[in-house]
Amino acid sequence: xxxxxxxxxxxxxxxxxxxxxxxxxxxxxxxxxxxxxxxxxxxxxxxxxxxxxxxxxxxxxxxxxxxxxxxxxxxxxxxxxxxxxxxxxxxxxxxxxxxxxxxxxxxxxxxxxxxxxxxxxxxxxxxxxxxxxxxxxxxxxxxxxxxxxxxxxxxxxxxxxxxxxxxxxxxxxxxxxxxxxxxxxxxxxxxxxxxxxxxxxxxxxxxxxxxxxxxxxxxxxxxxxxxxxxxxxxxxxxxxxxxxxxxxxxxxxxxxxxxxxxxxxxxxxxxxxxxxxxxxxxxxxxxxxxxxxxxxxxxxxxxxxxxxxxxxxxxxxxxxxxxxxxxxxxxxxxxxxxxxxxxxxxxxxxxxxxxxxxxxxxxxxxxxxxxxxxxxxxxxxxxxxxxxxxxxxxxxxxxxxxxxxxxxxxxxxxxxxxxxxxxxxxxxxxxxxxxxxxxxxxxxxxxxxxxxxxxxxxxxxxxxxxxxxxxxxxxxxxxxxxxxxxxxxxxxxxxxxxxxxxxxxxxxxxxxxxxxxxxxxxxxxxxxxxxxxxxxxxxxxxxxxxxxxxxxxxxxxxxxxxxxxxxxxxxxxxxxxxxxxxxxxxxxxxxxxxxxxxx
Amino acid sequence: xxxxxxxxxxxxxxxxxxxxxxxxxxxxxxxxxxxxxxxxxxxxxxxxxxxxxxxxxxxxxxxxxxxxxxxxxxxxxxxxxxxxxxxxxxxxxxxxxxxxxxxxxxxxxxx
Numbered sequence: 153x154x155x156x157x158x159x160x161x162x163x164x165x166x167x168x169x170x171x172x173x174x175x176x177x178x179x180x181x182x183x184x185x186x187x188x189x190x191x192x193x194x195x196x197x198x199x200x201x202x203x204x205x206x207x208x209x210x211x212x213x214x215x216x217x218x219x220x221x222x223x224x225x226x227x228x229x230x231x232x233x234x235x236x237x238x239x240x241x242x243x244x245x246x247x248x249x250x251x252x253x254x255x256x257x258x259x260x261x262x263x264x265x266x267x268x269x270x271x272x273x274x275x276x277x278x279x280x281x282x283x284x285x286x287x288x289x290x291x292x293x294x295x296x297x298x299x300x301x302x303x304x305x306x307x308x309x310x311x312x313x314x315x316x317x318x319x320x321x322x323x324x325x326x327x328x329x330x331x332x333x334x335x336x337x338x339x340x341x342x343x344x345x346x347x348x349x350x351x352x353x354x355x356x357x358x359x360x361x362x363x364x365x366x367x368x369x370x371x372x373x374x375x376x377x378x379x380x381x382x383x384x385x386x387x388x389x390x391x392x393x394x395x396x397x398x399x400x401x402x403x404x405x406x407x408x409x410x411x412x413x414x415x416x417x418x419x420x421x422x423x424x425x426x427x428x429x430x431x432x433x434x435x436x437x438x439x440x441x442x443x444x445x446x447x448x449x450x451x452x453x454x455x456x457x458x459x460x461x462x463x464x465x466x467x468x469x470x471x472x473x474x475x476x477x478x479x480x481x482x483x484x485x486x487x488x489x490x491x492x493x494x495x496x497x498x499x500x501x502x503x504x505x506x507x508x509x510x511x512x513x514x515x516x517x518x519x520x521x522x523x524x525x526x527x528x529x530x531x532x533x534x535x536x537x538x539x540x541x542x543x544x545x546x547x548x549x550x551x552x553x554x555x556x557x558x559x560x561x562x563x564x565x566x567x568x569x570x571x572x573x574x575x576x577x578x579x580x581x582x583x584x585x586x587x588x589x590x591x592x593x594x595x596x597x598x599x600x601x602x603x604x605x606x607x608x609x610x611x612x613x614x615x616x617x618x619x620x621x622x623x624x625x626x627x628x629x630x631x632x633x634x635x636x637x638x639x640x641x642x643x644x645x646x647x648x649x650x651x652x653x654x655x656x657x658x659x660x661x662x663x664x665x666x667x668x669x670x671x672x673x674x675x676x677x678x679x680x681x682x683x684x685x686x687x688x689x690x691x692x693x694x695x696x697x698x699x700x701x702x703x704x705x706x707x708x709x710x711x712x713x714x715x716x717x718x719x720x721x722x723x724x725x726x727x728x729x730x731x732x733x734x735x736x737x738x739x740x741x742x743x744x745x746x747x748x749x750x751x
Numbered sequence: 752x753x754x755x756x757x758x759x760x761x762x763x764x765x766x767x768x769x770x771x772x773x774x775x776x777x778x779x780x781x782x783x784x785x786x787x788x789x790x791x792x793x794x795x796x797x798x799x800x801x802x803x804x805x806x807x808x809x810x811x812x813x814x815x816x817x818x819x820x821x822x823x824x825x826x827x828x829x830x831x832x833x834x835x836x837x838x839x840x841x842x843x844x845x846x847x848x849x850x851x852x853x854x855x856x857x858x859x860x861x862x
Contacts, residue, residue, distance in 0.1 A: 716786040
């Protein structure tokens with residue numbers, strides 16, 4: 153039958169197996185605008201109560217804006233099929249006549265509208281002809297049309313897709329170069345949503361979460377002979393994911409010590425033994441030679457030039473270099489180094505309610521983030537050792553440290569991966585249960601709706617996963633809509649989809665009551681008869697008696713007069729590549745939708 | 752294959768399984784020593800020429816006060832000749848101001 157003519161002439165209730173039920177109303181034939189009363193929450197939809205409503209419907213197919221009703225033939229029904237996360241497709245067949253430019257059919261714009269007997273029209277498809285198939289035996293062209301979902305998504309920038317879906321995205325889980333359709337699918341793999349083009353070709357996002365109260369409830373009179381149910385196989389389910397999320401970063405260390413020294417001899421001893429004083433420059437020289445860095449130093453000058461009493465003698469002390477020698481100092485020195493740390497967040501994602509019923513159905517997952525250091529030159533001589541970047545804290549050994557982690561990025565990475573695992577491994581596998589049935593075309597029924605079935609034998613509720621409408625142009629059948637519901641079998645007490653979880657914490661090594669590290673420089677006086685022989689383990693200030701009024705210095709126990717500065721080794725645990733493991737468990741509830749049958 | 756299947760087949764991206772690369776071990780940080788002698792002039796700008804090597808008394812008289820690395824054997828490319836070599840480790844000099852100048856040479860054993 154062609155456009156503008158009745159699609160059907162036979163009341164539905166004359167068809168086998170479609171006895172009407174009394175009462176209620178049917179949306180068939182009602183208007184296509186929001187002002188029309190649609191079935192609302194908890195309304196029992198009794199299919200054939202008013203079958204005459206669809207009599208007189210037509211389907212209006214426009215190609216490049218032109219109504220081609222006079223070319224449509226009833227060789228095949230006009231069909232429109234929509235599935236979540238997929239292109240909406242339509243098919244129709246036209247009879248060719250005259251000179252036809254076959255090559256011009258591909259890519260032509262197509263719209264398909266329904267039109268009631270009262271002339272109310274509403275759109276159900278907007279797209280293009282993707283695949284025309286010519287049948288030379290009867291000179292017909294079967295047109296397969298698509299709404300071009302993929303190409304339309306490709307034209308949308310990533311920020312808009314992010315905003316549209318509210319999905320998570322991080323390079324540790326997804327392709328850094330993805331965009332358009334691929335980016336959309338990545339985002340949708342982290343949230344319980346699907347994205348499709350609506351009847352007008354606008355991209356819309358729909359939740360998989362069933363509402364507590366269904367938008368439509370279908371009753372007993374039209375479902376009993378066409379219901380089919382597919383239950384998800386246990387082997388297809390996942391309810392535990394052992395996620396190893398590795399994070400590598402640099403831990404920067406800054407160690408600062410206070411160095412104290414005092415000359416071991418009195419003025420009189422210095423004069424009597426002709427001992428030497430320390431040059432101020434020995435302090436920076438020895439610190440630098442040790443690979444450390446002097447921050448500051450204050451020196452105690454030697455005794456001022458003058459006459460002093462030593463025992464019974466008056467002695468004259470001439471301080472030859474008061475500004476460059478000292479008999480004491482307090483200095484601060486620092487050292488910096490880096491450590492590579494690999495932190496593994498060993499997260500057990502689990503759906504306990506599902507585990508309790510189905511047993512543990514695990515999968516392994518692993519990914520990583522490598523944070524490069526922003527301080528490749530950490531510890532080099534070019535550093536300003538007196539100034540620390542922000543974010544340093546003290547550790548238990550009184551070192552200052554900072555983990556070079558972008559914590560907001562790490563949270564985003566963890567959230568993205570967890571969301572991905574929850575959505576793709578838990579939610580998608582558990583909501584693979586399907587209930588299929590066919591009803592008369594229900595105006596506006598779409599993916600945004602939660603649908604319940606309550607026909608006396610079957611009681612269930614789910615969200616629309618797919619639908620297919622079919623218009624038989626012969627008029628022998630009423631326009632029908634095959635609906636496929638998705639039901640989740642998470643065994644939990646909720647129908648809500650988990651959207652939040654608590655991330656495990658990065659270990660905090662901060663010591664909140666640090667101590668000042670103080671190093672007292674020892675003295676070693678050589679030339680005495682009790683001076684020990686030098687050995688390599690000795691460090692500090694070495695000075696010799698060079699004269700002795702009561703005798704002569706012991707020539708066997710003279711030292712090389714110098715300052716040997718020593719800084720202790722750093723614990724290997726803070727210098728070698730380190731691994732740390734943070735164990736955590738995140739439990740989530742997978743939604744559970746009712747699906748009960750009276751056997 | 753339906754058009755939906757065709758469209759969805761275009762999406763091939765799965766989750767990444769990022770592996771961290773192997774990294775080299777880092778050196779330990781042992782005790783650090785640094786020294787500075789008392790007699791070094793505070794205002795010295797360098798070494799005053801000439802340099803005179805420090806000597807010591809050996810079994811056969813005065814000899815240079817040098818230190819050497821462990822003796823090693825070098826073999827000619829044809830394998831016929833071998834040479835025993837002691838590479839110089841430390842050379843001690845005294846400059847014109849009688850300041851000691853020490854040359855510490857690296858061990859060339861791996862050259």
